[in-house]
Amino acid sequence: xxxxxxxxxxxxxRPRKATAESLWSRWLxxxxxxxxxxxxxxLPLVIIFQEAFRxxxxxxxxxxxxxxxxxxxWLTLKVAAITVPLNTLFGxxxxxxxxxxxxxxxxxxxxxxxxxxxxxxxxxxxVYVLLFGAQGLFGPAxxxxxxxxxFALPGIVLSTIFVTFTFVARVLAPQxxxxxxxxxxxxxxxxxNGWQMFWRVTLPKIKWGLLYGIxxxxxxxxxxxxxxxxxxxxxxNKTNTVPLHxxxxxxxxxFVPAFAVASVLAxxxxxxxxxxxxxxxxxxxx
Amino acid sequence: xxxxxxxxxxxxxxxxxxxxxxxxxxxxxxxMLVWKATSGGxxxxxxxxxxxxxxxxxxxxxxTAFAAALVNSxxxxxxxxxxxxxxxxxxxxxxxxxxxxxxLPTAVAGIALVTLYAPNGWIGSWLAQHDIxxxxxxxxxxxxxxxxxxxxxxxxxQPVIADLSMDVEEAAACLGANRWQTLTRxxxxxxxxxxxxxMTLAFGRAVGEYGSVVxxxxxxxxxxxxxxxxxxxxxxxxxxxxxxxxxxxxxAASFTILLLSNLLAQWSRNRTGR
Numbered sequence: 001x002x003x004x005x006x007x008x009x010x011x012x013x014r015p016r017k018a019t020a021e022s023l024w025s026r027w028l029x030x031x032x033x034x035x036x037x038x039x040x041x042x043l044p045l046v047i048i049f050q051e052a053f054r055x056x057x058x059x060x061x062x063x064x065x066x067x068x069x070x071x072x073x074w075l076t077l078k079v080a081a082i083t084v085p086l087n088t089l090f091g092x093x094x095x096x097x098x099x100x101x102x103x104x105x106x107x108x109x110x111x112x113x114x115x116x117x118x119x120x121x122x123x124x125x126x127v128y129v130l131l132f133g134a135q136g137l138f139g140p141a142x143x144x145x146x147x148x149x150x151f152a153l154p155g156i157v158l159s160t161i162f163v164t165f166t167f168v169a170r171v172l173a174p175q176x177x178x179x180x181x182x183x184x185x186x187x188x189x190x191x192x193n194g195w196q197m198f199w200r201v202t203l204p205k206i207k208w209g210l211l212y213g214i215x216x217x218x219x220x221x222x223x224x225x226x227x228x229x230x231x232x233x234x235x236x237n238k239t240n241t242v243p244l245h246x247x248x249x250x251x252x253x254x255f256v257p258a259f260a261v262a263s264v265l266a267x268x269x270x271x272x273x274x275x276x277x278x279x280x281x282x283x284x285x286x
Numbered sequence: 287x288x289x290x291x292x293x294x295x296x297x298x299x300x301x302x303x304x305x306x307x308x309x310x311x312x313x314x315x316x317x318m319l320v321w322k323a324t325s326g327g328x329x330x331x332x333x334x335x336x337x338x339x340x341x342x343x344x345x346x347x348x349x350t351a352f353a354a355a356l357v358n359s360x361x362x363x364x365x366x367x368x369x370x371x372x373x374x375x376x377x378x379x380x381x382x383x384x385x386x387x388x389x390l391p392t393a394v395a396g397i398a399l400v401t402l403y404a405p406n407g408w409i410g411s412w413l414a415q416h417d418i419x420x421x422x423x424x425x426x427x428x429x430x431x432x433x434x435x436x437x438x439x440x441x442x443x444q445p446v447i448a449d450l451s452m453d454v455e456e457a458a459a460c461l462g463a464n465r466w467q468t469l470t471r472x473x474x475x476x477x478x479x480x481x482x483x484x485m486t487l488a489f490g491r492a493v494g495e496y497g498s499v500v501x502x503x504x505x506x507x508x509x510x511x512x513x514x515x516x517x518x519x520x521x522x523x524x525x526x527x528x529x530x531x532x533x534x535x536x537x538a539a540s541f542t543i544l545l546l547s548n549l550l551a552q553w554s555r556n557r558t559g560r
Contacts, residue, residue: 019465033361033364037380039383040436093299118543120536121392126529161311162507223392223394225416226514243497247393247501265394269394
């Protein structure tokens with residue numbers, strides 16, 4: 001059907017010609033778009049898998065038979081497992097108060113929530129070094145009590161929370177605002193308490209948007225590089241997450257292992273895109 | 287009992303949690319940055335910011351980010367138009383692919399791009415034949431920043447194009463305009479604010495970008511060293527106030543971008559009457 005419209009625009013029922021570009025300019029525009037995205041997006045994806053399988057399936061599998069690699073994968077999973085639930089909770093709270101209530105400073109608050117998205121990841125890491133690093137504000141006090149935040153898991157988690165801070169709230173707030181609050185008000189009128197209303201009315205309404213926000217938050221938390229790189233200290237088998245481990249492998253000229261590990265993250269990105277498309281369709285249908 | 291101010295429950299709980307979490311994770315740490323940068327006094331700040339190495343890294347970061355945003359505004363507009371107005375095989379796939387830079391970790395994008403554009407890479411070897419150096423040069427940085435900023439332009443423009451009223455285009459055609467005239471005089475002015483808004487966002491994302499750039503840039507001081515990289519170098523040298531000072535400049539840029547994009551969104555709403 002789609003192909004018919006392009007190949008013969010005169011046959012459509014509506015008189016399209018006056019508000020549509022000529023056939024060849026359509027093709028030109030489509031070719032530019034496809035060509036640009038092919039060059040910028042598809043080619044990098046192709047090269048990742050090409051390099052990962054340069055030495056065949058065996059070379060690929062061998063890359064994961066390495067203690068540092070498995071440790072990095074575990075660490076990344078751990079970081080995401082802490083970060084995503086916390087930011088989901090925050091996203092729900094932030095979206096609820098922004099979309100359901102009018103108060104002074106509401107727009108300012110929602111701008112502040114957007115802020116971490118525009119702050120350089122390096123700054124997101126640096127601020128925690130300034131707070132908890134050896135020469136940071138709380139550095140001496142932490143050292144006295146033997147608590148390690150920088151160059152350890154807590155610092156990695158904190159900086160990851162910073163960079164993925166916005167995602168859930170950013171997806172949910174506009175969606176909840178658009179959906180309105182009539183159902184919630186009805187539930188309250190019918191005698192539900194706050195939590196009943198949330199679990200039985202609000203959550204089913206927003207579930208696809210929530211899932212989408214969580215997916216984005218998860219993808220970024222597993223893939224964060226800049227912020228984590230500043231706070232982690234690159235200690236092998238201790239504080240190297242998967243993206244940092246890729247950097248180490250790459251700088252050691254271990255290209256096949258580097259791309260093999262990278263291809264797993266690329267696969268995760270593709271799954272994220274598929275889930276994103278599915279949840280968007282669901283949100284459109286809801 | 288006093289009358290509740292709101293119909294729905296949870297205002298105090300959700301607002302309290304939001305503000306506490308926001309303050310602990312974002313606002314307090316960021317204020318530390320400003321405090322650390324200014325603790326050495328204005329002169330010290332000015333000293334840091336006038337160092338040749340700092341100046342050239344800031345120039346490079348802002349310059350390449352602007353170039354990338356410019357490239358993205360052109361290709362983003364074309365792509366958003368194709369995705370919203372035409373139906374062609376693979377349109378949905380293309381639409382889904384636009385978000386790739388959001389989903390693909392920056393380090394992964396970084397090593398993929400440098401492998402493509404290195405002098406022995408698929409594209410790099412072709413460019414080398416024409417005496418163009420992409421990897422380890424500002425061009426390579428611009429390419430990486432174009433990659434990360436692209437979705438912002440497309441995703442900002444798509445809903446605006448979808449909401450453009452056909453009436454105006456029909457009216458222009460009825461009044462004798464040809465398609466090119468309609469596009470340049472009617473459609474494009476309506477899309478200008480959101481194109482600029484998307485461009486601002488792409489610039490904002492690009493200027494602080496680190497992961498996808500450090501592999502392709504070569505990281506030569508004065509030549510291909512971006513500002514975020516210089517910050518990490520200063521941190522490794524324990525020059526916290528120097529790092530914080532560069533950070534404050536970048537933070538100021540972030541605030542400006544946030545403000546500017548809000549103003550542009552407002553302008554777009556006024557112009558398209560939404």
